[in-house]
Amino acid sequence: MRKLACFILLICSLLLISACNENKMTQIDLAEVTRSIFYAPQYVALEKGFFEEEGLEVDLQTTWGGDTTMTALLSDSADIALVGSETSIYVYAQDSRDYAVNFAQLTQTDGTFLVAKDADEEFNWEDLRDSHFLGQRVGGMPQMVGEYVLKQHDINPQEDLNLVQNIDFANIPGAFASGDYEYVQLFEPTASIFEANGQGEIVASFGEESGQVPYTVFMAKQSFLDEEEETVEAFTRAIYKAQQWVQETDSLEIAEVVEPYFEDTDVEMLANAIDRYKQQGSFATSPLLKEDAWENLKDIMDEAGELPGDAPYEDLVNTEYAERIIGE
Numbered sequence: 001m002r003k004l005a006c007f008i009l010l011i012c013s014l015l016l017i018s019a020c021n022e023n024k025m026t027q028i029d030l031a032e033v034t035r036s037i038f039y040a041p042q043y044v045a046l047e048k049g050f051f052e053e054e055g056l057e058v059d060l061q062t063t064w065g066g067d068t069t070m071t072a073l074l075s076d077s078a079d080i081a082l083v084g085s086e087t088s089i090y091v092y093a094q095d096s097r098d099y100a101v102n103f104a105q106l107t108q109t110d111g112t113f114l115v116a117k118d119a120d121e122e123f124n125w126e127d128l129r130d131s132h133f134l135g136q137r138v139g140g141m142p143q144m145v146g147e148y149v150l151k152q153h154d155i156n157p158q159e160d161l162n163l164v165q166n167i168d169f170a171n172i173p174g175a176f177a178s179g180d181y182e183y184v185q186l187f188e189p190t191a192s193i194f195e196a197n198g199q200g201e202i203v204a205s206f207g208e209e210s211g212q213v214p215y216t217v218f219m220a221k222q223s224f225l226d227e228e229e230e231t232v233e234a235f236t237r238a239i240y241k242a243q244q245w246v247q248e249t250d251s252l253e254i255a256e257v258v259e260p261y262f263e264d265t266d267v268e269m270l271a272n273a274i275d276r277y278k279q280q281g282s283f284a285t286s287p288l289l290k291e292d293a294w295e296n297l298k299d300i301m302d303e304a305g306e307l308p309g310d311a312p313y314e315d316l317v318n319t320e321y322a323e324r325i326i327g328e
Contacts, residue, residue, distance in 0.1 A: 104287035188273035
């Protein structure tokens with residue numbers, strides 16, 4: 001009888017160990033370039049448990065800026081980074097052996113809006129000539145897209161504007177509010193907050209003006225993709241679930257889900273910002289980064305004089321995970 005009891009205890013222990021192993025979560029350190037409602041699908045994936053469904057425990061850190069985000073990725077402080085895809089081109093141009101590869105697209109347009117401190121009833125791009133314009137960091141996607149759009153309207157940013165580009169990204173809203181600048185590029189929900197507070201008015205969308213571009217992308221080092229293929233696929237699947245959920249869900253419900261990431265912003269304002277992004281197609285509906293969008297990115301960088309060299313799609317973009325998941 002004692003032998004039978006020991007045998008049953010042994011079997012139960014083995015089953016418990018097996019169950020624990022099956023429930024073991026894979027830890028992912030994820031770095032995001034900034035905190036923005038522009039990244040709503042990422043926060044949805046976290047809050048709706050889509051990562052957990054794929055066996056992933058994701059630790060999100062905000063690293064504030066493209067340079068610091070890429071440093072975190074390359075130094076292994078982060079496994080995956082959500083950052084502008086232009087940063088992978090800069091690293092590739094430095095002949096890095098273990099460069100960053102884009103594997104899942106999150107946003108597919110520029111996310112900034114042109115905000116005027118004192119807007120006319122009918123905005124015209126010509127209104128910008130000789131104005132005091134607070135621009136974004138040189139070499140970053142917001143500034144490059146901004147310059148690209150301005151040039152499409154026959155405005156040379158360096159010659160036709162009083163352009164300032166020496167303000168840190170996090171300090172741009174405060175500098176615009178307190179300074180004598182007339183125009184600025186702002187992300188949501190900051191642009192809507194300025195409007196609600198009477199500090200400015202949204203007069204144009206750089207996303208609508210510039211077309212599709214792989215603006216913000218999840219990337220990892222090539223070595224991580226090689227060694228953690230199942231993990232990357234699971235991560236991509238969770239993002240795809242979130243993208244589909246965002247596409248099918250009204251803006252207010254999305255805002256209510258992601259509110260914990262924006263505690264100082266009213267839910268209605270978050271919903272308005274999300275709706276604005278949805279209407280202009282900013283949120284990618286799948287993680288697949290297409291070649292024509294990649295070429296548009298290179299054209300924008302080239303126009304800004306920031307394309308450091310060849311940036312082959314086949315080297316810097318991995319579509320295998322996205323294609324597999326979409327085809328499931």
